[in-house]
Amino acid sequence: MENLKINGQDFCNMLKNASNKLEEEKDYVNSLNVFPVPDGDTGTNMSMTFKAAVSEVDGLDNEDIGEIGKKLAKGALMGARGNSGVILSQIFRGIAKGLEGKKEATVTDIKESIVQGSIFAYKAVMRPTEGTILTIIRAAAEGVKTSTAQNVTTLFEEICNNCEAMLQKTPEMLPQLKQAKVVDAGGMGLLILFKGMHQALKEELKVELNTEVLQNKTYEMPSSQTEINTEDIKFGYCTEFMILSCKVDTEAFKNYLEQRGDSIVVVGLDDMVKVHVHTNDPGEIISKALTFGELSKLKIENMREQHRSLLGIDEEKAIEKIETVNKEPIKKYGFVTVGRGEGIKAIFEDLGVDVVIEGGQTMNPSTQDIVNSINKINAETVFILPNNKNIIMAANQAVELVEDKRVVVIPTKTIPQGVTAITMFNSEDDANQNFDIMSEAIGNVISGSVTYAVKDTEQDGKIISEGDILGILEKDIKQVGKDVYAVCEELIKDMINEDSEIITLFYGEDCDKNKVDELVEKLEEKYPDMDIQCFDGKQPLYYFITAVE
Template sequence: MIEKINGKLFRDMFISGANNLQNNKELIDKLNVFPVPDGDTGTNMSLTIAAAIKELNKVESDNLSEIGKALSKGSLMGARGNSGVILSQIIRGISKSVEGKNELGIDEFAKALKSGSDTAYKAVIKPIEGTILTVVRESGEFAVKNVKKNKSFIEFFEKVLIEANKSLEKTPELLKNLKDAGVVDSGGKGLVCLYEGMLSALKGKIVDLQESDKIDSVQSIANDYVETQGELDIKFGYCTEFILESENADPEKIRDIMLKYGDSLVVVGYDGVIKVHVHSNEPGNVLQEALKFGQLLTIKIENMRYQHENLIIPDDDQESNSKLASQDKVIVNEESKPFGFITTTMGKGLAGIFEEFGVDIVIEGGQTMNPSTEDFINAINMVNADNIFILPNNGNVIMAANQAKEISEKNIYVVPTKNIPQGIGCLVSFDPDSDADSNMENFDEVLSNIKSGEITFAVRDTIMDGIEVNEGDVIGITGKSLISSGKDIAEVTKEVVRNMADEDSDIITLYYGEDVEEDDARLLAETIQEEYEDVDVELYYGGQPLYYYLISVE
């Protein structure tokens, strides 16, 4: 009979729990309640826990404190999406509770579960019941209250799991969207899967990770910015960055030239200044090519193979979040500028629009592909500015951006943009002559004035806002409200525009996606212009997946 949990068993429980969560990620993805392609809760939680286990595998000892710190650090940096960030906070709370202990009794383990719940709630500004937060809270409270009613650890955790499942089954009663769709909360289901795997290990059987998930986990937590996290076989050894001042070259031209010299290429430019980041084996030739077009304002070259052999992420004191930011790159001969921008988007057209506005780093991601906290940290480290604004452009990305803000020692401002039109609107209104706080106040006003809409497709049959939707239908959404459903993209789009536009509207902007033909988009824009003669209708290629059109009305 197990009476205590030592470091080895604690490790096995988390590995088993992580494997079980990852094995069930597709099921968890399908539980998302809205009829839009937001089925990524399982993926986000899976990638978050995979990052935690990757960090755990670096710890050779079975010391509980070291195991807890590794799990906390790995999940924190790998957190993706709201569900992943909340999961990372649950793990962080558990890890804090076991610090300094050699083994855990039932009482101590119960307090650890409760600590996970408390930490997660503190991390969420407006906790919503009927989600993973409810499941972790109710099961944690149950654990603390029922410590003395069990003969063995297994019996205790079995009861905790039963309570977690009861809490999960009640989530539709707390969230109308869940009830309408006939599903339980996806994040709560992910937590239950984690607990199920932990209990299995407690009973002596570690859940194995299915082969396909082994491949997905390793590939997905690889990071394009910092190769020191990857394998030793680095194809291009020198991280080369420079700022070029040029009157006769644009970013696209420089990008085409740099493609032959390496990979991980990032080229952004605005008003005659172009910033280039490339991994290459020929940094000298890269700089010589750049000099043909103008003068180099700054240069930075780093040997990534050497960095790989001298990893600089500390393993001590997880409580000091700033230590997690010790991957900061040393910027050579580059003066800090007043403001920098990082944004998230999907689609080449949208990325190009953000680059034209002078955004320093465009992180590819958004709906169904949420950037991790580490993605934001790495981007922050590449921007040398006194104040850095992050535009997440997706409600499910804001928490990871805020978590990166807490970790970083730089002055970070997270603008709570929930869609692309909001992000672009903030950039348009940015005033370089004002300070960061004044711009943030201005951004708040911009966000309140921009009306945003999305045209996409339903991934399941459901009823939302009183509208019956069939799988595959074209649907139009503004905010969180379903406005229209049908079979014709143009008709649904026009109905959404009619819902958004009024007598005070001046501009209607359409960004068409990768699945829309340019001729069809132009015809739709002309039709809308005919209907709204006193309003300017603008059309841009966004190239975004999943969404036929993104719409803004100002």
């Protein structure tokens, strides 16, 4: 049917049909996702995002189209999941902007809304990548600018054709797609939505929104997914939240996030700002966001864990495990770890540790301290990360004193080993599998520290005076000097080998932040091919705790 205009009822039917179609095809879209779990499953994220948006306008058929667009945009922003969902929410925020104040929409209005959808999507992303959903909405926008369509139905047919033609070119834009012989998942999701909107118009459909989760189709994940190493994920935590404030400088906050992660999206709507970032320190970013206002819809996901699950976990068995855990009054796993410094504590808590015992060097917790901490956790199995060779025996002893739950000690001897161990934890694996994986992982961590000498001595031919700065590699003193930052730089050099990929620094409470930043800049220049991570550990006694992996 030819439509010279569309009203609120037409628009609602288009949106509901689009949502239903994407729900039906979400598993197919998921199967195209060859990237190492950027935000989970692209199809699922987009479908849940769009369904949340359309739920906000379901039943508003008699409203003006501009008002429906506004409520749709707000629903999409609040319901956005993952990178693809956030970008999708911005596309429809732009579409809503183009329809703003309209009772009905003409061909000219729809053209403007699609153009705005492209503009909003590109503005939301710090470093746009072509060959993605961004390219598809741009193709739609460029197409409507030159379209001679006289009615909305024909215009949407052209939009679908332009998007599909561009989608077929995405493998030439992204090598990962070409290697896997697939098109971009996010772009396919957007095309499905536009096709659903077109179908509703063309066939004059009266649509009910499907609120059930459909599982009608099964698709195999492309084999290229298994060719991506978990270690290749540079920033391990997908972090999303809403800032409930109208005082956020979004551009300044984007710049702040750029120094701490990637896949950054910061978008605002009225008195809310949606934030999405991949980072290795969710706590730091959340703390910064709290300076602007109250937070809502907070979600942190371990992408390395998700990726491991994709590589080896049987889906049906995983679902059975999740359902079993949900029925039980206690959780399956808990964690106790040991560390000193508010920053160190915050890092472990962000990684899911239940109890952080204050302790470490010069402050070893007792067996009773460890037992008390275990007893605080309502879990079937509790893992202990001692993070110090002098605490491992006490931890093993605690195992024998706890009767109502299983206790497993991962023999971590340093803070970096503890961080790596819990990062490798997979909630879908059993305790024995996790023990093996985590124990193996800590063997790949080279740990060091920078502290000071408390007395005059000589060791390994090195003359050491009280107050000297010491660079310690595992248990050997490798560097002796007067300057904390110079010693740390030389220690890092001693720690690196041909297989090294990541340098991690936890700086202590006595460090000068400006000098720490200068050190990081030197390391980035010196080791351009390595990932340099730096965290404020706030630990006493040790200027730096270092790790190379």
